Amino acid sequence: DPRIAGIRPERLTALATREAKRFAASRPKTRAALAAGSQHFLDGVPMHWMKDWPMPFPMLVAEAKGAALTDLDGYGIDDFCLGDTGSMFGHSPAPVAKAIRKQARHGLTYMLPTEAALAAADLLTQRFGAFQWQIATTATDANRFALRVARAVTGRPKVLVFNGCYHGTVDDTMVALHDGQTVARPGLVGQISDLSQTATCVEFNDLTAVEAALASGEIAAILTEPVMTNSCMVLPDPGFHAGLRDLATRNGAVLIIDETHTISSGLGGYTAVHGLVPDMFVVGKCVAGGMPTAVWGMTADLARRFAAYDAQRPAGHSGMGTTLSANPMQFACLRATLAEVMTAKAYARMEKGAARLAKGLSRVIAAHQAPWHVVRVGARVEFICAPGPLRNGAEAAAAHQPQVEAALHTALLNRGCLIAPFHNMMLISPATRTRQIDRLIAAFDEILTELFA
Numbered sequence: 001d002p003r004i005a006g007i008r009p010e011r012l013t014a015l016a017t018r019e020a021k022r023f024a025a026s027r028p029k030t031r032a033a034l035a036a037g038s039q040h041f042l043d044g045v046p047m048h049w050m051k052d053w054p055m056p057f058p059m060l061v062a063e064a065k066g067a068a069l070t071d072l073d074g075y076g077i078d079d080f081c082l083g084d085t086g087s088m089f090g091h092s093p094a095p096v097a098k099a100i101r102k103q104a105r106h107g108l109t110y111m112l113p114t115e116a117a118l119a120a121a122d123l124l125t126q127r128f129g130a131f132q133w134q135i136a137t138t139a140t141d142a143n144r145f146a147l148r149v150a151r152a153v154t155g156r157p158k159v160l161v162f163n164g165c166y167h168g169t170v171d172d173t174m175v176a177l178h179d180g181q182t183v184a185r186p187g188l189v190g191q192i193s194d195l196s197q198t199a200t201c202v203e204f205n206d207l208t209a210v211e212a213a214l215a216s217g218e219i220a221a222i223l224t225e226p227v228m229t230n231s232c233m234v235l236p237d238p239g240f241h242a243g244l245r246d247l248a249t250r251n252g253a254v255l256i257i258d259e260t261h262t263i264s265s266g267l268g269g270y271t272a273v274h275g276l277v278p279d280m281f282v283v284g285k286c287v288a289g290g291m292p293t294a295v296w297g298m299t300a301d302l303a304r305r306f307a308a309y310d311a312q313r314p315a316g317h318s319g320m321g322t323t324l325s326a327n328p329m330q331f332a333c334l335r336a337t338l339a340e341v342m343t344a345k346a347y348a349r350m351e352k353g354a355a356r357l358a359k360g361l362s363r364v365i366a367a368h369q370a371p372w373h374v375v376r377v378g379a380r381v382e383f384i385c386a387p388g389p390l391r392n393g394a395e396a397a398a399a400h401q402p403q404v405e406a407a408l409h410t411a412l413l414n415r416g417c418l419i420a421p422f423h424n425m426m427l428i429s430p431a432t433r434t435r436q437i438d439r440l441i442a443a444f445d446e447i448l449t450e451l452f453a
């Protein structure tokens with residue numbers, strides 16, 4: 001069967017070709033601006049992955065508010081990408097914008113804390129639990145620093161990660177499982193060290209493999225998302241997280257939960273909603289309403305162990321920290337977000353909208369008898385162009401259909417709906433309107449009608 005994700009190849013090609021042309025033809029201003037100004041960037045984009053959006057050239061954003069963007073050519077776009085979670089609570093939430101305006105008059109960075117920092121720490125503990133907090137600027141850095149602490153207190157070399165994971169550009173986690181072996185992922189630029197010396201990769205939902213890896217005595221930490229969100233979404237089996245907790249405790253490994261995406265689950269993230277018990281907790285992206293900020297915290301017990309390590313550590317750089325981290329603007333935004341934006345009320349709206357979207361997309365998929373499925377984790381919804389549920393990273397990788405996804409994303413954008421690139425993720429913010437959700441469902445239906453009818 002030559003069909004791709006259930007679609008006849010010629011239909012897919014026809015859609016992809018037409019939609020790419022339509023995108024390009026309808027954006028003369030964007031094209032002219034890029035032609036005039038993109039040559040000073042390496043490869044024409046400020047971040048290399050901006051080339052990886054599926055459109056023929058990037059969309060230039062003129063304006064963003066709530067859950068909508070306006071592009072340079074004046075099109076109003078419903079934004080379900082929301083900066084891949086950075087803007088999960090909507091673009092420029094009013095309390096955050098106000099906090100920025102206020103702080104802007106009082107300095108942007110000075111390497112010293114503020115009263116807002118103290119208030120933010122209190123709010124972090126109220127929201128996420130009794131952890132001893134540190135501030136970073138990206139979730140990547142927060143994970144890197146958490147791993148340093150885990151290695152320091154355990155004296156062990158390796159991090160255990162799951163095949164198909166993503167925790168930012170943390171070198172140690174850029175591994176995959178290949179024929180049962182931990183290997184560096186293909187494509188890493190300038191990778192010289194042997195990552196299998198510092199990481200072990202096993203499949204998600206495979207407690208037997210986790211146990212075997214821990215038995216080596218080399219594992220300092222298990223680093224995991226509660227749900228795998230960075231491939232096609234994979235939900236944990238019942239008992240998986242309890243098993244991880246138990247195995248980590250019995251083998252003296254640190255359990256690090258990365259909530260950077262699963263913060264969509266509800267107030268306090270998946271950890272609070274599902275009662276996980278991590279030793280370290282990491283969240284970034286939306287935690288300060290879109291101001292680059294990440295937080296990482298450790299339990300009091302781990303903090304005591306780290307203090308003992310720290311006391312006998314030779315003088316010198318810790319290898320943790322960046323100059324602009326924990327700056328007053330971050331704290332102003334963190335406090336505003338935690339106190340006024342990331343609220344139970346906001347999550348209730350997000351949850352309701354996401355349930356509507358998931359139901360609508362599932363209905364469309366069923367109506368067209370597409371061999372696809374939908375997964376939802378609170379405000380995060382994903383359609384997957386393969387049958388489900390998926391149980392691990394290998395299955396998620398096999399379910400990924402880049403060609404179908406690229407055509408679909410461009411077709412959705414031409415119908416006014418932006419979804420996250422690289423997978424099929426959609427987020428519902430508190431600002432997302434019902435009519436935006438319904439427009440996305442209708443656009444999805446129109447496209448599937450063409451592909452499957």
Ligand code: PMP
Nearest residue numbers: 138139140166167168258260261
């Ligand atoms: N952790 C998870 C679970 C993520 O999804 C990401 C980014 N997609 C990161 C960490 C890294 O975040 P950042 O790019 O802000 O460093």
